[in-house]
Amino acid sequence: MTREAPAQDVDESRLEVGKPKGWAAGIPGVAVSLARSVEQLGTGRTIKALRLLNQREGFDCPGCAWPEPREVDGEKRKLAEFCENGAKAVAEEATKRRVDREFFAKHPIGELETRTDYWLGQQGRITEPFVLREGATHYEPISWDAAFELVAGELKALTDPNEAIFYTSGRTSNEAAFLYQLLVRSFGTNNLPDCSNMCHESSGAALSATTGVGKGSVSLADIHQADLIVVVGQNPGTNHPRMLSALEEAKGNGAKIIAVNPLPEAGLMRFKNPQNVRGVIGKGTPLADEFAQVRLGGDLALFQAVGHLLLAWDAEAPGAIVDREFVERVTEGFDDYAKHLQEIDWPEIERATGLPREQIERVARMIASSERTIYCWAMGLTQHKHAVPTISEIANLALMRGMIGKPGAGLCPVRGHSNVQGDRTMGIWEKMPQSFMDALAGEFGIEVPREHGFDTVDAIRAMRDGRGKVFFAVGGNFASATPDSELTEKALRSCSLTVHVSTKLNRSHVVHGRTALILPTLGRTERDVQASGEQFVTVEDSMSQVHTSRGRLKPASEHLLSEVAIVCRLAEKLFGAGHAVPWRTFETDYDLIRDRISRVVPGCQDYNRRVREPDGFVLPHAPRDSREFTGTANGKGNFTVSELEYPRVPEGRLLLQTMRSHDQYNTTIYGLSDRYRGIENARRVVLVNPADLTALGLADGALVDLVSEWRDGDRRAPAFRVVAYPTARGCAAAYFPEANALVPLDSVADKSNTPVSKAIVVRLEPVRAEPQP
Ligand SMILES: Nc1nc2c(c(=O)[nH]1)N[C@H]1C(S)=C(S)[C@@H](COP(=O)(O)OP(=O)(O)OC[C@H]3O[C@@H](n4cnc5c(=O)[nH]c(N)nc54)[C@H](O)[C@@H]3O)O[C@H]1N2
Numbered sequence: 109m110t111r112e113a114p115a116q117d118v119d120e121s122r123l124e125v126g127k128p129k130g131w132a133a134g135i136p137g138v139a140v141s142l143a144r145s146v147e148q149l150g151t152g153r154t155i156k157a158l159r160l161l162n163q164r165e166g167f168d169c170p171g172c173a174w175p176e177p178r179e180v181d182g183e184k185r186k187l188a189e190f191c192e193n194g195a196k197a198v199a200e201e202a203t204k205r206r207v208d209r210e211f212f213a214k215h216p217i218g219e220l221e222t223r224t225d226y227w228l229g230q231q232g233r234i235t236e237p238f239v240l241r242e243g244a245t246h247y248e249p250i251s252w253d254a255a256f257e258l259v260a261g262e263l264k265a266l267t268d269p270n271e272a273i274f275y276t277s278g279r280t281s282n283e284a285a286f287l288y289q290l291l292v293r294s295f296g297t298n299n300l301p302d303c304s305n306m307c308h309e310s311s312g313a314a315l316s317a318t319t320g321v322g323k324g325s326v327s328l329a330d331i332h333q334a335d336l337i338v339v340v341g342q343n344p345g346t347n348h349p350r351m352l353s354a355l356e357e358a359k360g361n362g363a364k365i366i367a368v369n370p371l372p373e374a375g376l377m378r379f380k381n382p383q384n385v386r387g388v389i390g391k392g393t394p395l396a397d398e399f400a401q402v403r404l405g406g407d408l409a410l411f412q413a414v415g416h417l418l419l420a421w422d423a424e425a426p427g428a429i430v431d432r433e434f435v436e437r438v439t440e441g442f443d444d445y446a447k448h449l450q451e452i453d454w455p456e457i458e459r460a461t462g463l464p465r466e467q468i469e470r471v472a473r474m475i476a477s478s479e480r481t482i483y484c485w486a487m488g489l490t491q492h493k494h495a496v497p498t499i500s501e502i503a504n505l506a507l508m509r510g511m512i513g514k515p516g517a518g519l520c521p522v523r524g525h526s527n528v529q530g531d532r533t534m535g536i537w538e539k540m541p542q543s544f545m546d547a548l549a550g551e552f553g554i555e556v557p558r559e560h561g562f563d564t565v566d567a568i569r570a571m572r573d574g575r576g577k578v579f580f581a582v583g584g585n586f587a588s589a590t591p592d593s594e595l596t597e598k599a600l601r602s603c604s605l606t607v608h609v610s611t612k613l614n615r616s617h618v619v620h621g622r623t624a625l626i627l628p629t630l631g632r633t634e635r636d637v638q639a640s641g642e643q644f645v646t647v648e649d650s651m652s653q654v655h656t657s658r659g660r661l662k663p664a665s666e667h668l669l670s671e672v673a674i675v676c677r678l679a680e681k682l683f684g685a686g687h688a689v690p691w692r693t694f695e696t697d698y699d700l701i702r703d704r705i706s707r708v709v710p711g712c713q714d715y716n717r718r719v720r721e722p723d724g725f726v727l728p729h730a731p732r733d734s735r736e737f738t739g740t741a742n743g744k745g746n747f748t749v750s751e752l753e754y755p756r757v758p759e760g761r762l763l764l765q766t767m768r769s770h771d772q773y774n775t776t777i778y779g780l781s782d783r784y785r786g787i788e789n790a791r792r793v794v795l796v797n798p799a800d801l802t803a804l805g806l807a808d809g810a811l812v813d814l815v816s817e818w819r820d821g822d823r824r825a826p827a828f829r830v831v832a833y834p835t836a837r838g839c840a841a842a843y844f845p846e847a848n849a850l851v852p853l854d855s856v857a858d859k860s861n862t863p864v865s866k867a868i869v870v871r872l873e874p875v876r877a878e879p880q881p
Pocket residue numbers: 171172173193307340341342343344346347348368369370371373402403404405406407486487488489492523524525765766767768769770772773774775866
């Protein structure tokens with residue numbers, strides 16, 4: 109399978125490669141963000157938007173899910189509580205550019221299909237509902253009422269509610285998410301795939317089994333108090349820049365940092381804080397004390413080796429390392445775990461990790477001597493075949509040392525989308541527990557389907573096989589974010605109807621079903637006025653803090669509806685006015701939705717009052733709050749025994765990870781600059797270790813096709829430029845979503861079904877005849 113490169117709107121030949129940076133953030137970051145904002149918004153709107161970003165009376169940053177400082181912890185928010193990439197996210201949403209009737213009249217669908225996500229996203233905000241009718245060449249305007257009629261008609265015509273698929277991306281507010289899952293379950297299906305299936309699903313699966321809560325156990329204050337922070341498979345300088353301030357503060361308090369990554373990411377090495385003088389004129393703060401340049405997928409081996417060493421050292425001085433009291437009182441499975449790691453095969457550990465034994469011992473010493481350790485991780489761990497065992501292995505280390513439920517210690521999966529965690533709490537999951545279903549059914553007096561629905565990968569399989577016929581998405585860019593692009597696009601095209609509730613144009617609008625609808629919605633930054641007055645929404649950050657978000661900017665168009673209103677109006681058309689759920693009233697006053705959340709969602713009692721506290725409230729988390737593991741089946745913190753696994757790569761092949769550049773938000777491409785990695789003006793690049801280039805007989809700068817090898821055949825992504833780069837041996841890197849065509853649909857993580865986006869076996873095929881300019 110070959111996916112053509114829709115690259116005519118990016119001149120990839122302008123690629124410039126400089127030296128990777130050894131530090132992140134600082135003044136260039138803020139300068140870039142302001143220049144971008146002013147270009148897209150104008151000066152007045154920029155100042156207004158950035159002044160409200162992440163402030164108590166303002167809106168939550170639509171960038172990442174990193175938390176804001178809290179008053180209860182005695183911490184103050186800064187005047188500018190945002191980062192370069194947060195400012196870019198706001199600029200994208202608050203832009204003055206528009207996709208309107210004239211735009212669609214001018215650009216036929218056949219042309220839009222050839223555009224990159226970068227070009228599509230740069231066209232601006234969608235101003236009114238648009239429909240692409242069967243066989244039509246152009247999207248055309250449609251009234252809201254007719255649009256809802258169309259969707260309801262298609263849904264009612266299905267023979268089984270399970271033929272409909274309802275996707276969610278993680279920007280949706282708690283209120284909209286709660287109503288959306290209520291609509292979907294009232295309709296009769298649990299087909300609620302979401303971006304989390306491709307993101308932290310593996311963390312949820314591992315943590316639910318080991319600690320009983322699929323979420324992290326630390327607060328921002330814990331990070332500041334830690335004496336060791338292990339950052340694994342994460343690039344905070346780009347994807348969670350405000351985390352760097354927290355790491356800097358921790359370092360100021362004496363913390364050590366271990367970075368585990370195949371790439372020497374600038375943000376892990378040194379931080380220049382734009383908020384203080386040292387960051388502006390000085391050298392900044394060195395961050396990582398130990399950089400373990402692990403091979404892709406070698407983390408399970410690393411943490412098993414560390415576990416082995418800790419256990420061996422503890423055997424010499426019993427109780428010196430293992431927290432016996434904690435282990436005996438509240439955990440289960442320690443003996444089996446210890447027995448399993450008694451013997452390890454060092455040569456195999458070194459092969460899997462690519463790390464020398466001395467370095468693994470240094471890492472283990474640091475973990476052994478730290479009294480307050482936090483483990484942070486993101487996609488570098490979750491998007492592997494053995495992601496769940498890897499994260500469970502980290503949980504083993506935390507349990508062994510009693511590092512859960514004490515200040516300055518814990519497990520910290522760093523979430524991606526700003527409200528992805530809240531959406532899950534509100535019921536966006538294809539397999540919500542029966543207790544939630546009971547509460548939902550009881551509160552509204554409705555029937556709720558009990559069998560599990562499709563996650564993202566199963567939804568694609570269902571569409572491919574003709575079992576999924578209507579695809580509806582609140583946010584996101586399903587066509588580009590999912591694996592196996594060619595297959596997935598075919599699956600989407602086989603639907604009778606595709607519907608996208610969106611702010612901006614993306615590839616999912618042009619890879620359409622027989623009929624397609626775009627329903628434009630208000631963004632986070634915009635004022636949301638309903639019958640009872642101005643509304644706010646609520647969100648949950650990566651550390652389970654639930655708080656308000658209030659948009660203040662003038663909406664991009666007077667024809668936009670809020671996500672809440674879109675769900676309510678569609679539900680009314682679908683179920684009729686006499687339905688058990690009072691849909692219309694919810695739209696008038698979001699407090700009425702929150703009253704229901706308060707009665708259905710665990711931990712959300714008295715929701716309306718508590719979210720109005722200055723920093724909102726923190727959801728309960730038994731292991732964090734009281735060192736109890738009430739959420740697991742046996743009521744204990746569980747050690748896990750996992751067989752050693754790591755990716756095996758045949759001769760002459762490389763292992764490829766797909767990752768984010770510094771200038772994108774997932775499939776939304778802001779620009780063509782991966783500044784910290786020294787790559788400018790191009791995205792179709794593949795980073796390869798110079799020694800591997802020599803071994804493969806390839807020159808730096810060569811043009812190659814990336815060909816992934818899987819049991820059902822090859823997949824090809826054409827025309828990538830090779831860049832010699834200091835990545836771990838045997839491990840290459842390219843950008844998401846350009847490289848998604850290479851990820852086989854069936855290449856998924858065990859237990860979590862997450863696409864394996866960080867370990868693709870590829871060969872690099874030189875392109876013989878270079879195209880003439
Ligand atoms: N500006 C910006 N912010 C974002 C996003 C964005 O696109 N742009 N996306 C948001 C979302 S949804 C998410 S989920 C997060 C993603 O945040 P990250 O997880 O930081 O994102 P990736 O770019 O996928 O980076 C993966 C990192 O893990 C490393 N890595 C890859 N494989 C391995 C491995 O096998 N072992 C180890 N130890 N390391 C490995 C890579 O080298 C890279 O540093 O960011 C969120 N924030």
